[in-house]
Amino acid sequence: MDGIHDMGGMHGMGPIELEENEPVFHADWEKRMFAMNNAISAVGVRNLDESRHARERMDPATYLASSYYEIWLDGLIRILSEKGMISEEELSGDIPPAPVTTPRPALKGRDVDTVMDKGGTYITEDGKPSRFKVGDKVRAKNFHPIGHTRLPRYARGHVGEIFADYGPHIFPDASAHGKSNPQPLYSVKFASTELWGPDGTEGDYVYIDLWDDYLEATGDGA
């Protein structure tokens, strides 16, 4: 979706605000929000791409005025509500919490380090073969899907070069919507001047991780 989250290249955002000796968290509620969002992954009711897509659908004006953990709060409530795990009525205390069933049990405190040390798996066993090889010129497609995508707007329609083939991966555009379409993931190198025209910098580059379905051959045989 062409959402407010897709910020690459936008003007008007102002200077970078730096904080000396920044703490990991700025308040207790941030700690709890961070921890909830991670702990709940263990029960298997929503995947990473669904989680990201939920955050992208926050009201755009509110998104811009929110801190990152406020965006997480909005996104977690949104996705858990959509999955039927919680409701606004339960949150407000108007009705008692209804029991829910989940694919897996809740994360135990003693298992946190083991689970986080292991992480997730995004590389897939199978998937479509690579259509492109390192060095190929490719064009990022010009598309505007209403659903989740990880092809940033600023790259669409532009020509780059395959820099690396990372092999078959889960495809977020499918995974965020309960589908599966594993396919190659590439690192694609774009010239700054290709992306930004005369406002780019000659000799500088932007490397973007892009899936096979985001790309098309340039057709010039280059």
Place this chain on the structure above:
Amino acid sequence: MAAKHKHGDPLPETVLRVKSLESLLIEKGLVEAEALDALIDRYENKVGPRNGAKVVARAWVDAAYRERLLKDATSAVAEFGFTGAQGEELVAVENTDNIHNVVVCTLCSCYPWPVLGLPPVWYKSAPYRARVVREPRKVLEEFGTQLPQSQEVRVWDSTAETRYLVIPKRPEGTEGLDEGALAELVNRDSMIGTREADSPATVEGV
């Protein structure tokens, strides 16, 4: 982005809503309080940029390790026991006299947790995400980093699960320092690519 409640000063209803959500999730058996405490402790006290600094210092002193890191960063970083969430597919990119690398996630906040911990607020902010892909040199100037025109800038937009770790240039005048002393020079931002590693003089002067 002039909103003043951006961190540490949230709207009161935000704090209340987080509390309500935690109570509800615990009551429903979706999360356990002990796990939340352990997650906070892990990322507040155990996993942070000192991990990455050890990796970089090793790469500076050990040519064979540097080779392994550039070839397969996930495995090379795992030699230190740093693995897992938000670092399942690590790639190391090396700064040289001719190339300067800098990392961003324009779409959200992707960041290599096992080596750097959780991202600072500026990394997740609209100004950084919007600007660094278009005008990286100007953004770096705001960090006090001036790049010569002769140096190629490579911006890495973490749009997938690949997580990028910048190996900063080893500072001048550090020939006599051991690995532990070198790690002290590797600041967090130098591994994102917005600053250089500290020089020994800078550290002594603090």
